[in-house]
Amino acid sequence: MLGSRYVRGGSVAGDWGWHRKALSAWANFYVNAILRLRVKDATAGFKAWRAEALRTIDVSSIQSNGYAFQVEMNYRTVKHGMRIVEVPIRFQERAEGVSKMSLAVQVESALVPWKLLFGKKLR
Template sequence: MTNPRVLVIIPTYNEAENLPTIVARVHAANPDVHVLVADDNSPDGTGKLADELADSDERVKVLHRAGKEGLGKAYLAGFAWGIEHEYDVICEMDADGSHRPEDFPALLKALVEQNADLVLGSRYVRGGKTVGWPKHREILSKGGNTWVRLVTGMKLADATGGYRLFRRETLERIELSTVASAGYTFQVDLAWRTVRAGLKVVEVPITFVERELGASKMSTNIVAEALWRTTVWGMQYRMKRLLGRR
């Protein structure tokens, strides 16, 4: 893949404080990429700000959504937009700066040079780390990933992370129309679909930085629900394989 057309999807809900900075950092890291801001009708004016950025820079696009439906729905809408506009590589990135755009070139390099179908920005491979997290949150995250490996059989260190690059062909192959998960569960779902499709997944170390501005959307309840859903998926998958062998 030479000079791929790259789209970075940034979902937003009340991210007016962070949006201009993150877009500028994305283009500082890679001036050629396009950014799609998928805004869920933010009451703080993030959508209007996104329009102003798009008016001044043709590399910025905006997808206005009717209301807050969660991270998964926003990404699915962004994926559909990116596929329709024939981007070669589509990236997930948070608006709050926790996914450092400065790590983006390494992820893209891995996708191209290692011929990967999905590249995960990983906090838990050698060289990866988190900055600014309380210890209990790091324990919860690492424990969640350990549980995901146990119940699904995926050999991924960080299947729950949301900083990742897909080839367009990968998204076309993993049946996005059947994805019903959202948030934390959504990231596990897409990684597992990619693994089950027999596609190549590569993990690249990143530094995850806790947001400085705005409020985090993550909660213990969201994580607990995600782990429960993942457990159900794993049990269903193993049962189907067992019945298939019989």
């Protein structure tokens, strides 16, 4: 199950600027265009898993870091023929801490979908 900001009833924090909304929309479009995940919130990190699903996708062998980790988990799920159910969530901005969205994380996030598609090693 995936907590989705972009299904009916879901939403993002009201204080997101246009650039953050655009980046999120672009990332979801980009990932879905390449990997055909057919989910509205491919980069979401709020998930609930069945133990059997984690065993099937071999979570211990996930190679991605950062935000790309979410994409790789979704990709493996879909590739194994399992269904991802999206449920609405209201995404709130963090109350403490800072974003980990560094340039390196952005580059990895852009490359991982292609590596997954073509079966390349991720590191």
